[in-house]
């Protein structure tokens with residue numbers, strides 16, 4: 001008896017999980033400690049609902065899962081967030097019938113939608129890195145190319161402001177000026193190398209940003225590897241001085257690496273790309289809409 005109970009428990013948990021997963025977003029009881037983000041509601045909040053047949057004169061019977069007419073009111077189902085919205089039938093319909101299923105590109109839902117939002121947030125982070133590093137590379141290139149002129153201007157301004165007689169022969173002994181002066185003692189070949197390294201790093205971050213924005217698998221691997229490669233340097237930096245910015249940057253990068261590894265199932269982890277595809281098929285598409293339509297069995 002006990003054995004049979006144990007054997008059926010995982011199946012029971014699975015079907016319960018399937019039922020909760022397929023409840024429309026926003027209708028589930030909020031969890032106390034681990035909030036559940038309804039990505040569909042977030043995206044519908046920004047882009048509006050995705051309704052089908054709002055400008056069609058008539059509805060076909062097969063459209064019942066996305067639009068139906070009850071007592072002179074048209075009920076449309078948002079194909080992203082599953083909300084049903086009552087609207088009057090169109091006064092001046094543009095079409096006789098709504099587009100067929102083949103003509104409709106269904107929006108992302110569930111985990112697939114979450115992944116797109118998260119990957120795009122990481123892409124924006126990488127795009128900011130690209131801009132900052134690109135500007136830095138350009139500034140160092142310019143500085144190296146016009147070092148002597150910049151140095152002359154620098155000393156002229158310093159002497160004019162401070163009334164001193166600082167020059168390369170009589171450098172400042174300490175303080176911020178001293179730090180700035182050390183820049184001028186770097187050879188231009190070193191400066192060019194620093195600029196080239198910054199430019200290469202900027203390009204890497206730029207490639208990650210573009211690939212992640214379009215949800216390319218290679219970009220997920222590239223971002224994971226690049227994040228991991230620079231992590232020892234970030235940790236080394238923290239051993240020198242600790243600042244809130246450095247700690248935040250390292251924490252964000254650790255979270256990104258963990259998300260890519262486990263949630264995006266890199267290197268075949270948790271079933272890899274095949275499991276990812278299966279999950280996507282479960283959440284997105286007409287079959288998912290049919291399964292979660294009112295009156296259907298959510299566990300099928």
Ligand SMILES: [Zn+2]
Nearest residue numbers: 044049078081
């Ligand atoms: Zn919606």
